[in-house]
Amino acid sequence: MPQAKTPKKPRLFPPSMAGQCMRYAVMELLGFGRLIEPLAQEAMREGSMLHKSFQNELLQTENVRAIEAPIRDPERGISGRMDAVVDFKQGAMVIEYKTVNHDKFVGIADEGPLVSHWAQLQLYLAIGDFAAGRLVVESRMTHGRLTYQSTGDALWQEWVLARVAAAREYQAAHKLPSREVSIQCAHCDRWQRCFKNEAERDEAISEHPQWWTEPPLPAEFRISRIS
Numbered sequence: 001m002p003q004a005k006t007p008k009k010p011r012l013f014p015p016s017m018a019g020q021c022m023r024y025a026v027m028e029l030l031g032f033g034r035l036i037e038p039l040a041q042e043a044m045r046e047g048s049m050l051h052k053s054f055q056n057e058l059l060q061t062e063n064v065r066a067i068e069a070p071i072r073d074p075e076r077g078i079s080g081r082m083d084a085v086v087d088f089k090q091g092a093m094v095i096e097y098k099t100v101n102h103d104k105f106v107g108i109a110d111e112g113p114l115v116s117h118w119a120q121l122q123l124y125l126a127i128g129d130f131a132a133g134r135l136v137v138e139s140r141m142t143h144g145r146l147t148y149q150s151t152g153d154a155l156w157q158e159w160v161l162a163r164v165a166a167a168r169e170y171q172a173a174h175k176l177p178s179r180e181v182s183i184q185c186a187h188c189d190r191w192q193r194c195f196k197n198e199a200e201r202d203e204a205i206s207e208h209p210q211w212w213t214e215p216p217l218p219a220e221f222r223i224s225r226i227s
């Protein structure tokens with residue numbers, strides 16, 4: 001007699017999805033594939049090598065508690081790994097490290113961190129027991145770095161937890177939310193799930209380049225850039 005299949009456990013929410021388009025995050029939770037272009041694959045390989053060097057550097061320069069430290073919030077259905085947790089004067093600090101292309105790096109230097117990076121850090125601060133969090137962004141071209149620090153921002157944490165809860169509801173219902181069309185669609189590795197072809201995608205972006213989210217993104221965020 002054929003054995004009944006054990007139902008798969010639903011995927012837990014990865015913190016790296018915290019500041020992404022809701023539809024993209026739900027696709028991740030439902031296990032949809034991605035079409036990663038060769039250039040993006042190369043950037044990912046380079047980023048992953050830089051990641052390891054950064055973690056080695058931390059081991060030599062900081063009071064490291066853990067590298068690739070697991071973090072879980074079973075009630076909210078969140079699970080992931082933090083790049084590092086270090087001890088500093090006020091207690092434990094979570095460190096998130098990101099690499100970006102140089103154009104993005106210049107934009108971040110002018111306008112502050114990307115929502116996706118900042119939201120991930122705020123999610124760690126919302127669900128973990130940390131005195132502070134640090135975001136380090138490195139240019140893959142010049143290896144210049146920008147460093148931001150936060151002790152937790154209530155508005156951002158509220159936003160990010162609301163987004164996680166909404167994504168989990170869509171996941172439970174096996175339903176994709178509507179598109180959150182923005183300029184990000186041009187670089188999305190799941191855009192084929194949202195548009196028939198590039199022309200349709202580009203027209204949608206030109207009509208709606210700004211990213212609108214529900215709930216709306218916090219209008220301001222307090223960020224201290226420390227280097």
Ligand code: SF4
Nearest residue numbers: 021180185188191194
């Ligand atoms: S193409 Fe745009 S709307 Fe679709 S998942 Fe990607 S970012 Fe979201």
